Amino acid sequence: MSQPNVIIFFTDDQGYGDLSCMGATDFRTPNLDRMANDGVRFTDWYSNSPVCSPSRAALLTGRYPGNAGVRSILRGHRQTTGLPSSVPTLATMLRDAGYQTAMAGKWHLGLTEDSRPQSHGFDRSFGFFAGCIDYYSHIFYYGANRPGPGLNPTHDLWEDNEEIWRNGEYFTELVADKAMEYLREMSATDKPFFLYVPFNAPHYPMQAPQEYMDRFAELPWDRQAMAAMISAVDDAIGKIMNEVERLGAAANTLSFFTSDNGPSRETRNWLDGNQDPYYGGASGGLKGQKFSLFEGGVRMPAIAHWPERIGAGVVSGEPCASMDIVPTVLDAVGVDASRYELNGVSLLDHLTSDTQLEDRPIFWELGSQTAVRRGKWKLVLYGQLVEHEDPIAEDHLSNLDDDPSESVNLAGQEPAITSELKRLADNWRAGIEDRWAQEFTTLESEQAGYRMA
Numbered sequence: 001m002s003q004p005n006v007i008i009f010f011t012d013d014q015g016y017g018d019l020s021c022m023g024a025t026d027f028r029t030p031n032l033d034r035m036a037n038d039g040v041r042f043t044d045w046y047s048n049s050p051v052c053s054p055s056r057a058a059l060l061t062g063r064y065p066g067n068a069g070v071r072s073i074l075r076g077h078r079q080t081t082g083l084p085s086s087v088p089t090l091a092t093m094l095r096d097a098g099y100q101t102a103m104a105g106k107w108h109l110g111l112t113e114d115s116r117p118q119s120h121g122f123d124r125s126f127g128f129f130a131g132c133i134d135y136y137s138h139i140f141y142y143g144a145n146r147p148g149p150g151l152n153p154t155h156d157l158w159e160d161n162e163e164i165w166r167n168g169e170y171f172t173e174l175v176a177d178k179a180m181e182y183l184r185e186m187s188a189t190d191k192p193f194f195l196y197v198p199f200n201a202p203h204y205p206m207q208a209p210q211e212y213m214d215r216f217a218e219l220p221w222d223r224q225a226m227a228a229m230i231s232a233v234d235d236a237i238g239k240i241m242n243e244v245e246r247l248g249a250a251a252n253t254l255s256f257f258t259s260d261n262g263p264s265r266e267t268r269n270w271l272d273g274n275q276d277p278y279y280g281g282a283s284g285g286l287k288g289q290k291f292s293l294f295e296g297g298v299r300m301p302a303i304a305h306w307p308e309r310i311g312a313g314v315v316s317g318e319p320c321a322s323m324d325i326v327p328t329v330l331d332a333v334g335v336d337a338s339r340y341e342l343n344g345v346s347l348l349d350h351l352t353s354d355t356q357l358e359d360r361p362i363f364w365e366l367g368s369q370t371a372v373r374r375g376k377w378k379l380v381l382y383g384q385l386v387e388h389e390d391p392i393a394e395d396h397l398s399n400l401d402d403d404p405s406e407s408v409n410l411a412g413q414e415p416a417i418t419s420e421l422k423r424l425a426d427n428w429r430a431g432i433e434d435r436w437a438q439e440f441t442t443l444e445s446e447q448a449g450y451r452m453a
């Protein structure tokens, strides 16, 4: 069998509940629903971080963010360093295996030339490098009111390291067009391809063309804008998947869809002149938002799709994480994963023959928060619900089988489980801190605190 093509679709600040196949009754996402019906939909899929840059680092390297050199949200000025060039990405790994590689969308792993997509294995790249842009002017407006460079808004749209201007064109639609262009280019050769499509939507600013807003005219404004932005993403994914089909590559293309972190409550979404929180994103009843290590911050909608190898209509309840995509793809492609330092595990047998995964703990950290899930148990240390707020408990233990919304703290009732998980989490966190101090500490000055956009 020939090596599969690989596509990763990634959304930004999209909550667990915000697809119609994940239970949203006020949204319509027919293309993603079809992808889920034709593949595997995950109920217990996790991002490796509740914020953008570390989550992307884990997705592309197969490592915990702290082992990949990116632990916090990266800044948006042009001197911002990011993912170290010593850390291999899926693009470098696949290019070494003979693949063509392209990306269209949001990078957010550094702006200096040595941290950009082209320095991390992508042959072609289109999009922006900062954390977000205005969807029509492609300007990063969020460097203001901070010390250091980047005080002014900065234009941020690039193709292959050349700055380009497409003023007035909606970014989600530009991403779809460019992804299809790259697909056509790559399909004209006999090499397999890897296409990475990290949409900026539905990250703030909440902007969508009027035709998409009109689809959800019955919703309140904040929810309407979220629905419209995700509907535009859904249309873009439908167009890209149709292009894959038209090019004759559908059967042997392994595609993933997931989001980078939970829904944002930041006041920047709203932009109505008041500093009031935004409630347009839905975590499907889970606790916490973006920035939180409770489930709402890190549990994500996710789909795997590969017509030739993966059965249709499967729902997986195995705990999986974005760092598992790299080892899964390497396994599918036939590359020896032991060549690389990886923290994720291959999901290939689970996806293709429904075998269970071996039990393993999955860890998270952000600022003073640390968390671990093992089996049905989840322990969150100093867990916050949103940014800028105090932790709600020093130790918060949940049984996710019975209580996926982590409403009851069982730490007092289950001291043995709590102390065992706390030991695991503290050991893991200490390892991350040691590694960081030895290998990545010089990067810290260019990484923003976790409060920054």
Ligand SMILES: [Ca+2]
Pocket (backbone or CB within 6 Å): 012, 013, 051, 052, 203, 260, 261
């Ligand atoms: Ca994000």
